[in-house]
Structures are given as structure tokens and as C-alpha cells.
Amino acid sequence: xxxxxxTNYALHTMLFLAAAAPDKPxxxxxxxxxxxxxxxxxxxxxxxxxxxxxxxxxxxxxxxxRLMRNxxxxxxxxxxxxxxxxxxxxxxxxxxxxxxxxxQVVLSAEQKMEDHLRSQTIADLAKxxxxx
Numbered sequence: 001x002x003x004x005x006x007t008n009y010a011l012h013t014m015l016f017l018a019a020a021a022p023d024k025p026x027x028x029x030x031x032x033x034x035x036x037x038x039x040x041x042x043x044x045x046x047x048x049x050x051x052x053x054x055x056x057x058x059x060x061x062x063x064x065x066r067l068m069r070n071x072x073x074x075x076x077x078x079x080x081x082x083x084x085x086x087x088x089x090x091x092x093x094x095x096x097x098x099x100x101x102x103x104q105v106v107l108s109a110e111q112k113m114e115d116h117l118r119s120q121t122i123a124d125l126a127k128x129x130x131x132x
Contacts, residue, residue: 007083009035010045011122014054014079017067018126025057025064045083052082072123077114079122 013031020026028046032039046065049055054074055065067074089110092100 003080003084006045006048007080009037009042010049010079010083011076013042013045014049014067014074014122015125017055017065018071018122022067022071022126025062025066027064031065048082049079052078054078054082072121074122075118076120076122077117080117 012035016031016034017026028039028043031046032042035042046055046057050057050065054068054071056068057063057065088107090103090106092103094100096103098104
């Protein structure tokens with residue numbers, strides 16, 4: 001199982017915003033430099049996070065992106081779903097449907113992973129981090 005680079009950047013961006021300044025806008029250039037990624041590419045990821053209601057953009061001289069209210073409740077799974085979508089990671093190729101024993105095992109494992117990711121918040125991780 002592998003998540004995209006976009007998910008990696010989204011998770012790191014959210015952690016940076018939470019640990020550095022949850023209520024202050026941070027410019028896309030700063031966010032991109034912290035991760036050594038193109039600002040154009042990161043902007044596409046930030047747009048998905050904004051559409052999911054996790055961040056908002058602030059315009060002007062001191063503009064940038066900041067976390068939305070209640071950001072403390074945002075889980076790793078919320079961020080992953082904002083970037084990757086919510087489709088299951090596995091689908092039985094033989095069209096057995098829910099009766100497929102292989103699909104049952106994989107979906108059970110996926111559910112356990114999602115439960116764990118849902119229980120982990122960016123806020124919890126940010127408390128132990130310091131970004132400068």
C-alpha cells in the first residue's frame with residue numbers, strides 16, 4: 001500500500017501549520033521551501049485541503065494559508081481522504097463482491113488502519129513538535 005506524494009506533502013503542510021502558527025497565515029512559498037517542493041504543485045494540494053474545509057487562504061501582503069477553526073479535530077484520515085479520496089484500497093477483480101474471502105480480509109485490515117489514522121490528530125502530533 002502506498003499513498004501519493006501529494007498526501008505526504010499535505011500531511012507535512014498541515015503539521016507545519018499546526019506547529020508553527022495555527023492562526024497566522026503562512027505563504028505558499030514558505031510552505032514549499034520547507035518541503036523542497038514546487039509552489040505550483042503545493043498550491044494544487046492546498047486547494048484540495050481548502051475545499052475539504054481544513055485550511056483557508058488569506059489574501060494581502062501578510063496573506064497565505066492558515067488552519068480553519070476546530071483544526072484540532074482534523075485527523076490523519078481526514079487529510080488522506082481530502083487528497084486520495086475515500087475509495088477502498090482493494091476491489092476483488094473476480095467480481096465475488098462481499099462474499100470474496102480475500103476481500104473480507106483486506107477490507108478488515110483497511111478498516112483497522114482507518115480507525116488508527118482517524119484516532120491520530122495533527123494537533124496531538126503538533127504538541128510535540130517545534131518548527132522554526
